[in-house]
Amino acid sequence: MESISRTKIVDLLKREDFGAKVNVKGWVRTRRGSKQVSFIALNDGSTINNVQIVVDNEHYDEELLKVITTGSCVSINGTLVQSHGKGQAVEIHANGVEVYGSADATTYPLQKKGHSLEFLREIAHLRPRTNTFGAILRVRHHMAFAIHKFFNEKGFFYLHTPIVTASDCEGAGSMFQVTTLDVNNPARTEEGAIDYTQDFFGKSANLTVSGQLEGELGAMALGAIYTFGPTFRAENSNTPRHLAEFWMIEPEVAFNELKENMDLAEEFIKYLIQYALDNCIDDLNFLSEMYDKELIERLKFVIEYDFVRLPYTEGVKILEESGEKFEFPVYWGADLQSEHERYLVEKHFKKPVILTDYPKEIKAFYMKQNEDGKTVRAMDVLFPKIGEIIGGSQREEDFDKLSKRIEEMEIPMKDMWWYLDTRRFGSAPHSGFGLGFERLLLFVTGMSNIRDVIPFPRTPKNCEF
Ligand code: ATP
Ligand code: MN
Numbered sequence: 001m002e003s004i005s006r007t008k009i010v011d012l013l014k015r016e017d018f019g020a021k022v023n024v025k026g027w028v029r030t031r032r033g034s035k036q037v038s039f040i041a042l043n044d045g046s047t048i049n050n051v052q053i054v055v056d057n058e059h060y061d062e063e064l065l066k067v068i069t070t071g072s073c074v075s076i077n078g079t080l081v082q083s084h085g086k087g088q089a090v091e092i093h094a095n096g097v098e099v100y101g102s103a104d105a106t107t108y109p110l111q112k113k114g115h116s117l118e119f120l121r122e123i124a125h126l127r128p129r130t131n132t133f134g135a136i137l138r139v140r141h142h143m144a145f146a147i148h149k150f151f152n153e154k155g156f157f158y159l160h161t162p163i164v165t166a167s168d169c170e171g172a173g174s175m176f177q178v179t180t181l182d183v184n185n186p187a188r189t190e191e192g193a194i195d196y197t198q199d200f201f202g203k204s205a206n207l208t209v210s211g212q213l214e215g216e217l218g219a220m221a222l223g224a225i226y227t228f229g230p231t232f233r234a235e236n237s238n239t240p241r242h243l244a245e246f247w248m249i250e251p252e253v254a255f256n257e258l259k260e261n262m263d264l265a266e267e268f269i270k271y272l273i274q275y276a277l278d279n280c281i282d283d284l285n286f287l288s289e290m291y292d293k294e295l296i297e298r299l300k301f302v303i304e305y306d307f308v309r310l311p312y313t314e315g316v317k318i319l320e321e322s323g324e325k326f327e328f329p330v331y332w333g334a335d336l337q338s339e340h341e342r343y344l345v346e347k348h349f350k351k352p353v354i355l356t357d358y359p360k361e362i363k364a365f366y367m368k369q370n371e372d373g374k375t376v377r378a379m380d381v382l383f384p385k386i387g388e389i390i391g392g393s394q395r396e397e398d399f400d401k402l403s404k405r406i407e408e409m410e411i412p413m414k415d416m417w418w419y420l421d422t423r424r425f426g427s428a429p430h431s432g433f434g435l436g437f438e439r440l441l442l443f444v445t446g447m448s449n450i451r452d453v454i455p456f457p458r459t460p461k462n463c464e465f
Contacts, residue, residue, distance in 0.1 A: 001096040004077055010046035013090060018082050022092060024051060025075045025100075027129060031068055033057075040068060042076065045128075048135050048286050052091040053078065060097060070111055071103030071129070117452055124456060125465060132290065135283035136445050136453055139276060143441060144228070146275035147249055150268060151226045156251060159218040159225040161211030166203055166415050174235045175206035176244075203415070207232035210434060211250050213366075213419050216395065219252035219430050220422050226251040228437075236460050240449040241338065241386065243438060245458040252432035258368075258377045258394045261431035262309060262354050265381055265390050268435070270303050276444050277303075284445075292446030298384065299444065307352040310344075312336075312375070315355050318348055335362045338387035345382050353382045365405045367393040368429075379433065386443055392433020399423040 004023040007015075012024060026044030033039045033055075040053040053076050057065060068074060077096030083089060105111055109123050110130060120127040127133040148158065164178050180200040181187060187198035196204045211227035218225035231248040251264065276284065277299055288295035319330045319340055324347075328337045336355075344353050357370060358378040367376035381390035396402045402423055406413050413420070441453035451457040456465055 001075070001077055001098050006075075008046040009042070009044045009049065009051045012051055012080070012092075013047065013049055013088075015080060015090065018080055018090075020080045021077065022080050023075065023077050024053075024092065026051075026073070028068055028070055028072050028074060028103075030070055038065065038068070040074070040076075042074070043131075043134070045134055048131060048138075048282050049088075052083065052085065052088055053094050054081075054091055055094045055097065059095075064097065064099060067099055067102040068097070069103060069105045069108075071108040073100040073103075074098065075100060117449065121451055121457070128455065131286060133452075135286050136441070136447065137455060138283050139280045139287075139445055140441055140453065140455075142279050143272060143276065143437070143444060146272050146279075147226075147228060147437075149275075150271050151251065154224070156224045156226050156253075157218070157222045159211075159215060159222070159227055161208070161214040161218075161227045161229065163208055163230060164201075164205050165208045165214075166201065166205050167213060167419075168204075168206055168412060174233050175209055176232050176234050178205045178207060209233050210248065212252065212432060212434065213416075215250050215252040215432060216419070216422055216430065219254045219432065220426070220428065223255075224251070224253045238460055239338075240451075241439065241442070243450055243454060243457055243459060246450075246454070247437035249435045249437060250432060252430065254428050254430045256394075256431040257429055258356065258379060258431060261392055261394060261433060262307075262356075262379055265354070265379070265392065265433055265435075266307050269381070269390070269440070272440065273299050273303055273444060287445050287447070291448075295446035298446075302352060302383075305351050307354050307381070308349045309354045309356065311357045312355050312359065312378075313357065315344055315353070319343060322348070333359050333361065341380075341382040341387040342384070345384050345387075352384070355380050355382060360405075363393070365409050365411055366395050366402065368396045369401055369405070377431075381433075383439075383443055385448070386439055389439045389443065390433050390435045392431065394429065394431040397423060397427045397429050399427065 004021055006023045006025055009024060009026060012022060024042060026042040029041040029043050029050055031038055031040045036057055038055040038057055040055060041050040042053055043050045075098040076092060076094050078092035078094040081091055081093050083091040110126055128137055168175055187195040189195045208231060210231060211229060215225055215227050227250045230245060232245055234244060235242060284296060316330060316332050324343055326339050330340055356379045357375040359374060360369060360376045363376050363378045367378050369376055377394035379392050380388050383389040438450050438453050442450055445453060447453055
């Protein structure tokens with residue numbers, strides 16, 4: 001076959017130089033036709049849209065045509081032709097066909113259309129070949145890019161915080177341990193405890209549950225940083241909103257107080273949604289049509305209106321007076337469940353809500369304490385369909401108050417001297433938050449299970465590949 005340089009389908013569909021000789025390569029979505037002519041719908045992953053290839057059967061070997069079935073991979077030379085079919089501007093009239101890889105029609109798992117998302121989770125190695133996961137993975141890419149773009153434009157620096165950490169002050173119990181000790185026969189101390197001085201790092205180590213503490217170190221030197229990396233939580237919560245391995249974005253800004261922190265979170269999330277509408281509309285329209293008819297409307301709605309900003313105490317009052325039957329009780333001091341968060345957002349305000357000033361007992365030790373002695377300067381951003389999408393706070397910058405809180409909460413701080421040093425030397429007010437990347441993607445794609453917005457989901461009892 002003549003060698004012609006390949007055009008991606010996304011670019012080809014925009015071309016108008018009819019008569020040009022072109023080459024496309026991709027995976028066959030469908031092939032139909034008659035004895036004389038075949039119509040191949042070809043997709044190469046560059047766009048949700050397929051290009052139609054018209055093949056004059058008589059010019060090709062029957063054996064060759066037989067293996068061009070759904071899922072097979074082909075290279076096509078042909079002429080670019082204006083199409084009269086509906087829904088497509090161009091098509092290719094083939095004059096050369098090469099098969100790279102066949103896909104046996106009796107065993108290829110994606111032979112038929114319309115598989116359930118549950119089934120596709122079981123074949124996560126092949127699901128990127130479906131329209132749905134192609135769309136989701138492209139949106140995921142664009143959102144990751146937009147995150148870097150947003151922070152770069154605002155003068156934030158991308159800080160790489162460690163994935164293996166020795167601090168367990170945040171997530172004791174929900175951390176994955178990292179060790180080179182022989183788990184069947186670990187080194188032991190004279191008292192019989194596991195002897196971590198013999199472990200790789202000379203102490204026990206874990207996968208990070210958040211880059212925040214290290215992020216604060218960066219903010220106290222560079223002024224404004226963000227992290228964007230994998231995060232691990234061994235929480236046994238089998239919900240549609242939790243993964244054991246997920247990605248988190250954590251900006252941290254020196255001199256920002258809670259108000260500026262909320263402004264940043266709102267601007268950030270609106271920027272990302274606008275970026276998706278501007279750059280992913282074909283994929284979003286497809287997902288909307290398939291899974292969530294109100295998706296585009298909901299995205300536009302979030303951009304258009306100011307988020308409600310409300311103290312926790314007032315939020316709880318609204319919930320108590322709502323007359324709504326909740327599965328979990330609601331009272332001042334309760335950690336709000338997703339049903340409570342969604343009531344405020346979907347039923348009461350019908351807008352995203354930033355809830356602030358939570359009781360200190362249900363929040364982390366590093367949050368800045370309010371004058372009332374009862375609450376801390378926390379902020380959770382609550383979204384329709386999702387519940388909590390962002391969790392953040394102004395941080396306690398006062399050395400004495402922070403140390404006292406650490407003692408009260410009996411947090412193992414023996415290895416945390418470095419964190420306290422930020423308050424010992426040149427302390428400053430500062431704030432930050434964490435956005436769960438997959439929660440953002442749930443919102444932007446309209447999908448309802450977090451396992452469907454990450455290529456290789458890790459959840460309890462599930463770690464294939
Ligand atoms: P939740 O109450 O929903 O379990 P959290 O309060 O434990 O979340 P934070 O520690 O505040 O979460 O983490 C910041 C953000 O990271 C959350 O707002 C959420 O978007 C995301 N996130 C937290 N845990 C998970 C998880 N297991 N899987 C996916 N995203 C998560
Ligand atoms: Mn939170």
